[in-house]
Amino acid sequence: MEKFKNQLITEKSIRLLQQNQYTFYVDxxxxxxxxxxxxxxxxxxxxxxxxxxxxxxKKKWSSNFTSKKKMIVKLRTNYLIPLFLN
Incomplete structure (x- = not known):
């Protein structure tokens, strides 16, 4: 899927993994x-x-702005995404 960009790995997203929540950058x-x-x-x-x-x-030397969108997906209990270490 070209609209799905990649997973987001930060301190917060790692903490959210314990709550069965997964963070992605998307289109x-x-x-x-x-x-x-x-x-x-x-x-x-x-x-x-x-x-x-x-x-x-905001780009440092330009007045152009770029926009990123992230989504946090919460799964039901007993489900997990194997790409992430839980």
């Missing part, structure tokens, strides 16, 4: 329902909920 046009369907089909899990947020990065 800024991707909706929550599209992300939910894709995660459920690709990883064969059940999603309980999704939170999304946008971050704006």
């Amino acid at each position: 800024s046009k991707l909706t929550k329902t599209e992300m939910k369907k894709w995660v459920e089909q690709f990883f064969d899990v059940e999603v309980e909920g999704i939170n999304s947020s946008r971050t704006r990065n």
Whole structure:
């Protein structure tokens, strides 16, 4: 899927793994329902909920802004994504 960019590894995202929540960078046009369907089909899990947020990065020498979107996917109990160490 070209709309899914990569996983986000930060201190917070590692703490969220203990709560069965996984963090991804995604395309800024991707909706929550599209992300939910894709995660459920690709990883064969059940999603309980999704939170999304946008971050704006300002380039140092330019007035242009770039936007990133991240989604935190919470899975139902007894499900996990094997790509992440839990």
